[in-house]
Amino acid sequence: MKINWGTGIVIAFALFMTFILYFVFQVQSNSKYDNDLVVEEYYKHDSHFQEEMARIQNAHDLQQKPSVKYSQEGVKVTFPVTYETDKIKGNILLYRPSNKKFDFEIQIALINSSLLIPKSKLIKGRWDVNMEWQYNGKSYLSKEVIYVN
Template sequence: MKINWGTAIVIAFICFIGFIMYFVVNMSTNDKYDHDLVVEDYYKQELEFQKDIDKEKNAKALTTNISWKKSEEGIVITFPEELKINKIKGKVFLYRPSNKQLDFETPISLSDHNLLIPDNRLLDGRWNIKVDWTYNNKPYLYKAEINY
């Protein structure tokens, strides 16, 4: 039996569509390929975005902003020296883009102008840090990407 060009093209299209459908079904049903949003409450966070912009403007208006550095004990977050530490309130959120199970949040509790994030909580790789804090009831926000 001889196959002409038209029949060969139709067979090729059917094989290609079958191949693509196999991968679509496999990717959507297999638990190995998890397709979660980046964060669980994505839409809620999107509505809060303007507030975050205002907080970041407040932080940039400071004479010195928050800084961080890597140390042997972990990550040291340094708050501005001119601020009184007993009036600083807030939380630090560390977000791991590659694995949401590693994300964690810690409250800000300062004895001096430094906050230590212990090394045992951090794996090597990329982390996004978000420091949401207030000073004299004025909100501030600091964001950074850390390669630990």
């Protein structure tokens, strides 16, 4: 049986489509490849975008900003000592981009103007730290990225 150019191209194209479809089905059906949304209720989250930008701008405009640093003990969040610690309210969301199962949120409870998140709660890799807080009736949002070794 002789195969001409047209038949060869059709066979090659069909094999290529089969190859691609195999990988698409493999990724969709295998739980090893987790493809969840980054944010639950995406459109609801997006509708508050302007408010979020205002809080980020408030944090950016501060003369003395809180800092988020990684050390051997864990993640240390430090507020300037000029702030009255009992007037700071809010929470810190530690977001793991690779797997939402590791995300967690803690309330801001300062001791000597700082808060320590122990290393035992964190796994190695990238963490997005979103700190939402209020001070003297004004809302702030700080976003940092840290890498845990």
